[in-house]
Amino acid sequence: MTTSGSPQSLFERRPLFFDSGLSRNRGNTFFTGLAAVFAAIAVLPLVLVLFYVLVQGGRLISVRLFTDLPPAPGLEGGGIGNAIVGTIVVTLIASLIALPVGVGGGIYLAEYSSKGWFAQFVRFGNDVLAGVPSIISGVFVYGLIVATRLFAGQSYSALAGGIALSVLMLPTVIKTTDEGLKLVPNDLRLGAYGIGASRFVTITRITLPSAFTPIATGVVLAIARAAGETAPLIFTALFSPFWPEGLLNPIATMSVLIFNFAIMPYEAQNELAWAASFVLVIMILGANLLARWISRMTKK
Amino acid sequence: MTTAAREEMFTLRRRPAAEKWVDLGFRQLTLCLAAMVAIVLLAIFITVFQGGREAMGQFGLTFLTSSAWNPVKEEYGAFTAIYGTLVTSLLALLLAVPLGVGTAIFITEDLIPSALREAIGLMVELLAAIPSVVLGLWAIFVMEPAIRPVLQLLHTLLGWTPFFGTVPQGPGTAPAVLILVVMVLPIITAIARDALNQVPVELRQGAYGIGTTRWGAILNIILPAAISSIMGGVMLALGRAMGETMAVTMIIGNALNFSPSLLAPGNTIASMLANQFGEADGIQVSALMYAALILMLLTFSVNVLAQWVVRRLSLRY
Numbered sequence: 001m002t003t004s005g006s007p008q009s010l011f012e013r014r015p016l017f018f019d020s021g022l023s024r025n026r027g028n029t030f031f032t033g034l035a036a037v038f039a040a041i042a043v044l045p046l047v048l049v050l051f052y053v054l055v056q057g058g059r060l061i062s063v064r065l066f067t068d069l070p071p072a073p074g075l076e077g078g079g080i081g082n083a084i085v086g087t088i089v090v091t092l093i094a095s096l097i098a099l100p101v102g103v104g105g106g107i108y109l110a111e112y113s114s115k116g117w118f119a120q121f122v123r124f125g126n127d128v129l130a131g132v133p134s135i136i137s138g139v140f141v142y143g144l145i146v147a148t149r150l151f152a153g154q155s156y157s158a159l160a161g162g163i164a165l166s167v168l169m170l171p172t173v174i175k176t177t178d179e180g181l182k183l184v185p186n187d188l189r190l191g192a193y194g195i196g197a198s199r200f201v202t203i204t205r206i207t208l209p210s211a212f213t214p215i216a217t218g219v220v221l222a223i224a225r226a227a228g229e230t231a232p233l234i235f236t237a238l239f240s241p242f243w244p245e246g247l248l249n250p251i252a253t254m255s256v257l258i259f260n261f262a263i264m265p266y267e268a269q270n271e272l273a274w275a276a277s278f279v280l281v282i283m284i285l286g287a288n289l290l291a292r293w294i295s296r297m298t299k300k
Numbered sequence: 301m302t303t304a305a306r307e308e309m310f311t312l313r314r315r316p317a318a319e320k321w322v323d324l325g326f327r328q329l330t331l332c333l334a335a336m337v338a339i340v341l342l343a344i345f346i347t348v349f350q351g352g353r354e355a356m357g358q359f360g361l362t363f364l365t366s367s368a369w370n371p372v373k374e375e376y377g378a379f380t381a382i383y384g385t386l387v388t389s390l391l392a393l394l395l396a397v398p399l400g401v402g403t404a405i406f407i408t409e410d411l412i413p414s415a416l417r418e419a420i421g422l423m424v425e426l427l428a429a430i431p432s433v434v435l436g437l438w439a440i441f442v443m444e445p446a447i448r449p450v451l452q453l454l455h456t457l458l459g460w461t462p463f464f465g466t467v468p469q470g471p472g473t474a475p476a477v478l479i480l481v482v483m484v485l486p487i488i489t490a491i492a493r494d495a496l497n498q499v500p501v502e503l504r505q506g507a508y509g510i511g512t513t514r515w516g517a518i519l520n521i522i523l524p525a526a527i528s529s530i531m532g533g534v535m536l537a538l539g540r541a542m543g544e545t546m547a548v549t550m551i552i553g554n555a556l557n558f559s560p561s562l563l564a565p566g567n568t569i570a571s572m573l574a575n576q577f578g579e580a581d582g583i584q585v586s587a588l589m590y591a592a593l594i595l596m597l598l599t600f601s602v603n604v605l606a607q608w609v610v611r612r613l614s615l616r617y
């Protein structure tokens with residue numbers, strides 16, 4: 001071929017080497033840089049928040065912080081001992097409700113009725129429940145329990161706060177149990193039936209233990225999230241400047257303490273809010289890394 | 301082993317009645333526990349609806365358009381809060397979507413070593429774990445003072461538009477939008493990352509094979525293939541942003557009167573609930589429940605739309 005359009009001449013005119021001046025290559029570099037800037041901006045808040053929480057809160061850590069009660073407005077010193085106990089108590093109540101219900105519901109979805117209309121309906125409802133704003137669960141428990149004084153005539157109580165948190169935990173626990181059980185190979189179930197195990201025994205002795213890792217990961221994450229929730233507690237568990245007085249009385253929690261003390265015009269209260277943030281963030285990040293570690297241990 | 305023992309091993313035995321009952325009972329128990337989800341959901345709806353009925357009867361649909369919120373005169377209208385909810389969440393998404401998707405692309409492409417990519421992914425996920433109240437505390441004491449000069453500049457430059465018409469004085473809608481960006485960024489990034497990872501590698505190889513560049517492949521092939529899941533994630537983030545309470549409550553200023561300016565204090569439904577529910581009584585509780593119902597319906601429709609988008613837009617490759 002002798003015409004100018006031959007492939008040979010095409011290569012002669014455009015040699016094969018990387019030309020960074022080409023508009024396509026310049027565009028490439030531009031977009032790569034843009035993505036890098038976006039990623040940097042996305043990471044920046046975490047770094048800044050962690051830095052301030054660790055520095056501002058870390059310097060206030062002392063033994064008294066864990067053993068003392070918060071001071072009255074205007075006074076110095078004090079600690080957040082009651083709020084730490086309260087967060088543990090309320091989260092524990094929430095877990096005691098949400099874990100059995102969630103794991104049980106997840107077992108039904110995955111093991112008994114994976115494709116039935118009822119299971120599909122419950123899955124849809126679970127997704128909807130997961131999308132319900134956390135403040136709504138507070139409003140719900142307020143209307144159902146606090147305003148009606150359902151528990152022994154008490155209005156605000158630790159129990160009400162725990163129930164509000166359990167509403168938030170439930171969807172996560174159900175979802176992780178459901179998905180975790182679905183990952184268990186069917187051969188294990190058939191094998192168990194084959195040697196004469198009943199369905200109950202198969203689930204409790206074979207499938208649940210083999211799905212332990214994903215379920216445990218999800219549960220730890222759900223508990224960590226619940227421990228940091230504030231919105232459902234403001235008008236269910238309320239707050240208390242004293243040590244916990246049983247489950248039927250208002251109780252202090254770290255998250256509500258941060259909220260209340262952050263907007264107070266007193267230096268001492270603001271500092272306690274930072275200290276509580278420090279304790280809370282360490283607890284929650286610790287739980288997150290624990291969950292990550294659990295899931296990595298079994299992958300190996 | 302003796303023959304007798306072997307026969308004993310292989311004789312068919314009937315299941316004891318107790319075992320059958322345990323089996324059946326366990327099934328019914330899990331069924332009841334699964335039904336709890338539906339019951340709780342229904343109970344939430346009924347409680348909020350029932351609580352808001354009085355206000356619904358009294359204010360009707362003008363509740364949505366009136367911006368009067370006056371506990372003394374017992375006049376209630378949620379327009380300020382609804383406007384605040386929509387404006388803050390939509391603006392936050394407008395900023396967070398490019399950031400989140402850009403970050404997701406950056407950590408799914410092999411632009412930097414994979415250890416670094418995983419570190420960025422981990423950090424964004426940990427950001428999601430930080431309690432919203434801690435972000436609110438940080439926003440009050442660190443972020444808001446830091447960005448005030450920028451907002452001041454916006455006011456001097458764009459003060460003639462109604463959106464920047466007031467002098468920034470601390471808490472306001474703009475800082476609330478920024479803290480919402482921080483809160484929804486991890487959701488968008490995580491979902492976009494999963495979506496991009498799921499795009500079949502053949503699509504990318506095909507694009508490279510006909511001579512496109514990396515970003516040509518990303519923008520023309522990979523992003524369109526993953527768009528349905530990303531859109532679903534964006535809708536989920538929108539639902540989350542609408543319902544986000546603590547950080548917004550702490551920084552938005554909780555104004556009762558309406559102002560279109562982003563630099564002025566505003567209000568959202570969630571922050572209004574957090575602020576007033578504890579001290580409210582009578583018709584105010586009912587009005588707040590009515591507002592809560594509106595918030596629930598908003599997030600519900602956004603979430604259902606998200607599921608529909610994922611199903612409808614997904615490309616078959």
